Amino acid sequence: MTVDQIAAAADVGRMTVFNHFPRKEDMFFDRDEEGRDALRQAIRERDAGIAPVEALRRLAHRLVAQNSPFVDFSAQSQGFIRTIEGSETLKARARAIRDELADVVARALAETADRQTPDTEAQLAAALLLAAWTVAFLNAHRIFGLTQDTAAAQKTFLSLVDRGCTGIAAALDGTPYV
Numbered sequence: 001m002t003v004d005q006i007a008a009a010a011d012v013g014r015m016t017v018f019n020h021f022p023r024k025e026d027m028f029f030d031r032d033e034e035g036r037d038a039l040r041q042a043i044r045e046r047d048a049g050i051a052p053v054e055a056l057r058r059l060a061h062r063l064v065a066q067n068s069p070f071v072d073f074s075a076q077s078q079g080f081i082r083t084i085e086g087s088e089t090l091k092a093r094a095r096a097i098r099d100e101l102a103d104v105v106a107r108a109l110a111e112t113a114d115r116q117t118p119d120t121e122a123q124l125a126a127a128l129l130l131a132a133w134t135v136a137f138l139n140a141h142r143i144f145g146l147t148q149d150t151a152a153a154q155k156t157f158l159s160l161v162d163r164g165c166t167g168i169a170a171a172l173d174g175t176p177y178v
Helices: 003-010 014-020 023-026 032-044 052-067 077-084 088-112 120-147 150-171
Strands: none
Touching: 003 120, 023 088, 032 052, 052 088, 077 120, 077 150, 088 120, 088 150, 120 150
16 A cells, blocks of 8 residues: 555545655554553553563563563564564564664663663663564564464463563673562
8 A cells, every 4th residue: 555545544644644654664564552551651651679570571571461463472462473474564663663663662771770872781781682683573473373372372472571681680680680
């Protein structure tokens, strides 16, 4: 579908579409900002005594428990994943979004620890966290694709996120992030 077709379907002008979505690919990833907000909120609004990385681990569990569209492992989400995998442009945008999310997390971590950005330890924590979530997400979709079992996919996702957070805790021991 072209941008002109999207604008016509929405009954707006072409420039209005680009005011909301700077790139055509961003229309496909329309929940991106919502995801950024969820990560920021989990870090900033965590309970006292909960480390930031633990708050993000708990966020993964909450998202699964709430059947969030961010962690939807279903026939519908398989179409979304196949579309990305079939497009070099969408794969590139997904990688860029992952890197942007890592920056969002690193900034929120540094902010909550009253550290200047860029903070190397916050960047390490964020990069490791996004790597763990990415591996967990892709493997959960693979499991669903093989089994059509949402519960098995969710279990895979959470298990890998938990293991990733355990590794992050070891790597960042002694920092304000774990």
